[in-house]
Amino acid sequence: MSKVGLYTLGCKVSLYETEAVAESFADAGFEVCSFDEVCDVYVINTCTVTAESDAKSRKYIRRAIRKNPEAVVIVIGCYSQREPEEVARIEGVSAVIGTADKLKCVEIAEKFLDSKFEIRNSKLINVAKLDDAKFEPMRVKTAPRTRAYVKIEDGCECKCSYCAISGARGPVRSKKPEDVISEVEGLYKNGTLEVVLTGIETGSYGADFEEKYDLADLINELDVRHSCERIRLGSMAPELLSAKFIEKIAPLKIMVPHFHISMQSGSDNVLRAMKRRYNRKMALDNIRRIREMMPNAMLTADLMVGFPGETEEDFLDTMRFVREARLLDAHVFAYSKREGTPAASYEDQIPEQIKRERSARLIKECEAMRDEILSETVSCGKPLSCIFESRQGEYYTAHSDSYIEVRVKSDLDLSGRLIFVKPLYTNNGVIYGEIIQNDNNSL
Numbered sequence: 397m398s399k400v401g402l403y404t405l406g407c408k409v410s411l412y413e414t415e416a417v418a419e420s421f422a423d424a425g426f427e428v429c430s431f432d433e434v435c436d437v438y439v440i441n442t443c444t445v446t447a448e449s450d451a452k453s454r455k456y457i458r459r460a461i462r463k464n465p466e467a468v469v470i471v472i473g474c475y476s477q478r479e480p481e482e483v484a485r486i487e488g489v490s491a492v493i494g495t496a497d498k499l500k501c502v503e504i505a506e507k508f509l510d511s512k513f514e515i516r517n518s519k520l521i522n523v524a525k526l527d528d529a530k531f532e533p534m535r536v537k538t539a540p541r542t543r544a545y546v547k548i549e550d551g552c553e554c555k556c557s558y559c560a561i562s563g564a565r566g567p568v569r570s571k572k573p574e575d576v577i578s579e580v581e582g583l584y585k586n587g588t589l590e591v592v593l594t595g596i597e598t599g600s601y602g603a604d605f606e607e608k609y610d611l612a613d614l615i616n617e618l619d620v621r622h623s624c625e626r627i628r629l630g631s632m633a634p635e636l637l638s639a640k641f642i643e644k645i646a647p648l649k650i651m652v653p654h655f656h657i658s659m660q661s662g663s664d665n666v667l668r669a670m671k672r673r674y675n676r677k678m679a680l681d682n683i684r685r686i687r688e689m690m691p692n693a694m695l696t697a698d699l700m701v702g703f704p705g706e707t708e709e710d711f712l713d714t715m716r717f718v719r720e721a722r723l724l725d726a727h728v729f730a731y732s733k734r735e736g737t738p739a740a741s742y743e744d745q746i747p748e749q750i751k752r753e754r755s756a757r758l759i760k761e762c763e764a765m766r767d768e769i770l771s772e773t774v775s776c777g778k779p780l781s782c783i784f785e786s787r788q789g790e791y792y793t794a795h796s797d798s799y800i801e802v803r804v805k806s807d808l809d810l811s812g813r814l815i816f817v818k819p820l821y822t823n824n825g826v827i828y829g830e831i832i833q834n835d836n837n838s839l
Contacts, residue, residue: 446732634657702754784813802817
């Protein structure tokens, strides 16, 4: 039995894709092993969102080659889609696949393993043009966590001035509703309580369908069928969280009160330069409507600092946005120049030292806002509905439906169970509590 090790860099979509590829290897009779083991085949799913992502991708490609110089090394994903020749020049790489046709990894690996030595020393570049790409029919049957990702959409047509991902992923294309429902229900049957519907532009789901059917329609159908306990959404652009959309999903039992928004900046000047499709007021208005219709909703966000031309006042607008939007948490990152994007040639590129300083200030502000929200949650005392994940020392960790991290002491095995927890106190971004009720099983 040949061994395969897989490694993922990047977003939740890439994590899902790697799991689907791993299952396809297992179905073909391969033993799926840790990436750190000596394997016959390695698959590295790459990311290209920043220059650091490219560098990390190269690092893990070379790590696999050092682990076993005779292995078949297959590189897939966004970095290999954008820079296939660059990836192919790395000595030891056997095959390069882009963001399409990832499920061909098994076929390619088998061909290399069965080939003569001189053929195995050749390189295969299989990077498809994405103009007319179709949704690749991926699915996962089991998940190693109590929370599973299901990719429902691929591609992005926003053409933001800083982003290389639209070029690496191609146009919007969506998984058929019946395939999503079947996959979600299969995961639920196998023990997964919460499913995260994710995509490169999750909110664009259904835009490519001939008949009108969108993300709200899909969630409503999952709710009617009680396809799982919880549905959470991947990153959403603020303009897609419209009043019409929230009105449709707010009453649904399956929908959690948590949204992650791809905000990027709280400054209208920066948002215009980024060519985003919303402004600060639109985002805040949509957030207010979410809280009116879903009073317990929590918001998290992606926030970028150091975009070309970002002034101190622009940055302070983003700092103020954290407070006005009352963000539970944020992924803060610095702008990275991506060759081939308009922003790469913009004047007034921000020095790295200023980017680091602004990142630190913004992270501190986000942590202060988070601690304030968690303290209010404890003071309120309302029970938190939590799905428990794993034990860390004497505590079991969980996430509430609103995505608050929770820990409780217990001698019982709580992994994978949905339980109500009374919040007692907060420390370092986590609420500590005690079990008061279990939805599914008696304790």
